[in-house]
Amino acid sequence: MKNNNILSLLTVLSAGLILNACKLPVISIKDTNISLPLFYTGTATTDTSLAGTIAWRKYFNDPFLISLIDTALQNNQELRIILQEIEVGKNEVKARRGEYLPFVNAGFTTGFEKSGQYTRNGAVEEALEIKEGHKFPKPLPDVLLAANASWELDVWKKLRNAKKSAVLSYLASIEGKNFMVTQLVSEIASAYYELQTFDNLLNILNSSIEIQSNTLSVIRKEKDAAKVSQLAVNRFEAQLLNTQNLQYSIRQQIVETENRIHFLSGKYLSKIQRSVMTDNPLLPEPFTAGIPSQLLQNRPDLKQAALELEASKLNIEVAKANFYPSFRLTAGLGFQSFNPVFLLSPASVLYNLAGDITMPVINRNAIQAIYQNASAKQIQAVYNYERAILKAYIEVLNQLNGIDNYTKSYQTKEREVNILSNSIAISNNLYRAARADYAEVLLTQKEAIESKIDLNEIQLKQKLTKLNLYKSLGGGWN
The missing domain is CATH 2.20.200.10 (Outer membrane efflux proteins (OEP))
Known part of the structure; x- marks a missing residue:
């Protein structure tokens, strides 16, 4: 009778330990809050055609730029590293599949x-x-x-959920690679447009140097005729030297920009061929941004964040199964x-x-920590996804406004350049007629050069803004 009582007691204790072992710690699971506006601020269109879906080969109409991007996609070391990470993810899927x-x-x-x-x-x-x-x-x-x-x-689907999580992580790594391609294409194009801008800037300086040299020759003759002092000659010569000096800084920027393209292309030094910058618009017409919700389907970084979020949810189920009998x-x-x-x-x-x-009965700290960490990572993945969506929306909005503002800025500055370019001839004629002093000629030439440089920079900003809008809409990886 005594033995039966001991056996009953042990049975009750064992059952209590097992029930306690199956009790799960309390964790938090966060739902995603996606509240994208229906339209981009300042626009109200139902046109869902999206420029971000245009293949980059069709988007760029410059054969030299297309060739550079092709080379970078084949040789860029960072992209190759990501491709190896994808292989690691693929092998992880195989390993998880084999476990059950x-x-x-x-x-x-x-x-x-x-x-x-x-x-x-x-x-x-x-x-x-x-x-x-x-x-x-x-x-x-x-x-x-x-x-x-x-x-x-696999009674509790622990192993199958682990395999599904590995699949989602693998798919997320592919989207990460696509996002990397978008970034790489954008960086190559940005550097290429900077090179065109520097080339154009050198042409502006060369034209200005020619004008200033001719003016200096006239001033020297005026000095020889005792019509002006040496001070006038010195000021015109100093202005010419200052303009000539600007060339060296620009040439150094050209060297550094070319080498940045070499680095992105994974190649050593070679001549970067490029076309002359034109006023032709970069964007195909008409260019449409679509509606904000389309970003979720077209931007690789948003799709990557969504997949990582789904994987984090499955990881909670995997961690939960550790509390149950195997x-x-x-x-x-x-x-x-x-x-x-x-x-x-x-x-x-x-x-x-x-x-x-x-099943674990006593000292379950390790599996509790794993379970709580899985919960924390799921919440982290939600915030990461929500942040990525907000960032994508703001990026598109910034570029849409930038296109409008830089277009107006270019038009305004272009009128200023035309006025100041005409003023150079006017100031020279007035000077020869003794109706203007040399200081006015100097100031007019200086303002004309500065306005042309500003116009050149605005044109670069226009191109980069249009390029960044294409990237922000999810273009460049397809």
Whole structure:
């Protein structure tokens, strides 16, 4: 009766421990709050055609730029690193898939053993015959040929969820690669347009140097005729030297920009061929930004963040399954004999089959920490996704406004350039007619150069803004 009471008590205690082991810690799971506006601020269009879906080869109409991008996509080291990360993700999917399939191992072992005479095994060997008329060999050989199998039953879908999470992470890495391609295409194009701008700037300076040189020659003749002082000659010559000096800074910027393209292209020095900058618009007409919700389907970084969020949810389920019992089947089949001659005999056949159930009961700190970390990472993934969406919307909005503002700025500055360019001839004529002094000629030339440089920079900003809008809409990876 006493034994029955002890057994009942142990049963109750065991049941209590098992129920307590299955109790899950309280965690937080955050839902995604996607509240994109219906339209971009300042626009109200139902046109869902999206310029970001235009393939980059069709978007860029410059063969030199297309060739540079092609080279970069083939040779860029950072992109190659990401491609290897994708391979790692693909292998991880294979590994996770294999975890919920049976594991089978086969092997062959051989050896021998000598037991002490005054031990249990030694006494048994002395008292018994291994075969009628044959004592145990000393030492006793052992030859084993067997296959063993084990299979964890995925009752709680832990292994399958882990595989699905690995698949989502793999798909996210592909979207990460696509986003990297978008960034790379954008960087190459930006550097290319900067080179065109620097080339144009050198042409502006060369034209200004020619004008200033001609004016300096006139001033020197005026000085020889005692019409002006040496001060006038010095000021015009100083202005000419200042303009000539600007060339060296621009040439250094050209060298650095070309080398940046070399680095992005994964190649050593070579001549960067480029066309002359024109006033032709970069954007195909008509260029439409579509509606904000389309960013979710077209921007690789948003799709990557969404996939990582889904993977984080599955990781919570995987971590939760650690609290539940795990079921495993093990089996073995083979031949074992003390003599290789008898190894394949029916009498040498051995087999086993077993099942076990295990679960954590005491000291579950490790799996609790894993579970809570999975919860924290899921919340982190939600915030990351929401931040990425907000960032994408603001990027598009900034570029849409930039296109409008830089277009107006270019038109205004272009009128200023035309006025000041005409003023150079006017100031020279007035000076020759003694109706203006040399200071007015100097100031007019200086203002004309500065306005042309400003116009050149505005034109670059126009191109970069249009390029950034294309990138912000998810263009450049397809």
